[in-house]
Amino acid sequence: MKTAKIVLSLLLIIIAIALVGYTLSSQGDLRDLVMRLDPQNLSSADSRMLKARDRVLDGLAEGDRVRDLRNLDRYLEDYGPQLALDGENGLELFVYRNGPSLLAAGIALAVIGAALLVSQLDKLAKLRRPAIYLALAAVLYAGVYIVENIAGSSSMLMTVLKKGAIYALIAVSMNLLNGFTGLFSLGQAGFMLVGAYTYAIFTIATDSRAQVYQYYDGGLVQFALPTLVAIVLAGLVAAFFAFLIGLPVLRLKSDYLAIATLGFAEIIRAIFQYDGLGPITNGSNLLRKFTTFDTVLFPFAVAGVCIALIVMLIHSTYGRSFKAIRDDEVAAEAMGINLFRHKQMSFVISSFFAGVGGALLAMYQTTVQASAFKASMTYEILLIVVIGGMGSITGSVLASFLFVASSEWWLRFLDNELVIGGVQVPLLRSGFRMVVFSVVIMLMVLFYRRGIMGDKEFNLKRFLQPRVRKGGDVRG
């Protein structure tokens, strides 16, 4: 019986994937279809028809779905009978017209299938857990891919998802340090800056260097690295900086450490803006024209892999040592944990991922300037970590998306003046969004100190099967 259910659920998921895949591919193929419908057998002198076809193609190129459909309707209405619209072409047209509902149906099927699968979880639990996580990740990525194709790559939702993924990585890297090792460091913006600059410097296309480095004769670096290599390099350089800075700083205690790391971040910012380094860093000018990404899957993939690596680290012996240091330094040392070495490791690794996050942020922004990486950026990330819960990876990830979504999207309306019935709503004008936002954060810091997740992690099984309270219900 159970096997039947699992087979059924897998079948549903496969059908869903096929449906979604076919819908998406036929959306891309419409251009071909319209070209194929080109009336070759008719006289091409039929210029009105060609014009109508071009309108459809123009609409397609602009990605304006509504106008595109209207043009298509008119085209088919006028010339449909003369066109060779056979069964296969007809099906493609049908799929294109009903794209959104078909996608919705596909997603619904996938959700039903997944739910069915999950309800058989105890059977699946015998599989190795990584397999489950991989499957979940695949479903997540497929979902993001579908949503991106429906909503369009430049929509607000996608902007939030891109920035949210990047912030999630940076927040998790900071949480590794502050939440898991108990080192109150405020240098994250500095390491992000190092990562962002390293990435940007090494991926500017060779022929645009003269333009970017116009005040420095085209700059010193005259080659471009592949994107992924540059991202890893960004992390490595940030880690190297962290190694050097950590040597003196990590011997300091809590709030002195905070101030010293904050100070180092400021020093790094000053150095990168220094005119003498202009041939490399472009002084205080913008770096631009480097490789960027346009699909949301890229930051999701990079951030996903990095966060997975951090989670694995936390679950390792090293991770347990970090937690021991956080809980009680003296006891940890007595148990034979080398305090300095472990602190250094945590600091360097955290900075590596902050550097990678900085590189992604550079790609997201398409330009980099050192002056943006101020202490307030570190504060924002610290607040994300606190909102999510110190010592919870899932909390940090969740809080990043919430933070970015509310600051960029959901609270936008607070920045626009609003008139209801001839009366201007008071207070609403530019900047009010951030005031409301920071008041909410303050309230959380004061009254909800443990954050969304505390130091717990999100657990799928517990989420689906709420724990039954012992002793049963008391009924009156």
Add this chain to the structure above:
Amino acid sequence: MTDFIGANLPYLLGGISVGGQYALIAIGYTMVYGILRLINFAHGDIFTVAGFLMVYMSATMPLAVSLPLTIALTVLLGFLVERAAYKPLREAPRMSIMISAIGVSYLLQNLMWYITGGLAKQYPRLPWVSDSVTIFTATTKVVTLVTPVLTLALVIALVQLINHSRIGMAMRAVSKDFETAKLMGIKIDRVISITFIIGSFLAAVGSALYFTNYTAVTPTVGAMPGLKAFVAAVFGGIGSIPGAVIGAFIIGVSENIIKALGLTTFSDAFTFALLILILIFKPTGLFGEAATDKV
């Protein structure tokens, strides 16, 4: 010789003046740290708020009203911040209070941005202190000369208050041992409030002097002087008022020497380099008490 003096005197005078302004802010940090063991990240923003209050009030009121009112409102703000954001976390881990301070700083900056629309405001000209004066060959504003004198006068008054008054004694007791002071019947909350009031008062005075020199007020302008004043407090030995003042003067002067050498980009970086050096070689600062680690 006169050329040398003429070329360098403005920097030296500027350094002493800005040092005095840092000193007034640094006292706020050092006193709060001495009592609560809290780096009050919002202190620099309170300093900025004082600047904006003055900008807005001097537009409608005469100086004799606007200046005292600015100081009074800044003091009130400092008091309210402590009551609202730090007092509820008295029993919480120290990290939580520090995060709360960062939150207050974030809130104040966003609030100032909202009210001012993010534009720089011109600080009003104060009579007499904004006038130009020529010493030897160097031309400067009167405020440059007034600042060190006023700073020293205020510091001496403060030290007298701390050493020779009941509330001063209470402050010393609380900073020595928080728990014992509480048990001995000292009203901790009152002492802490007064600490914040004194700190905010000095920040307001410092702000009036600082913005007479650097007249553009923006929402984030206080962040840098705030951090530097904190460095000064650490440099002098956190918790020690004379230490903070001497540290502030040293930082102000060396910063201006670096500017005179043409390395303006590094004047901020230098301050933090100094901080890191002192933390490594003498973590207790110039005049700080040796801290003992309790296991």
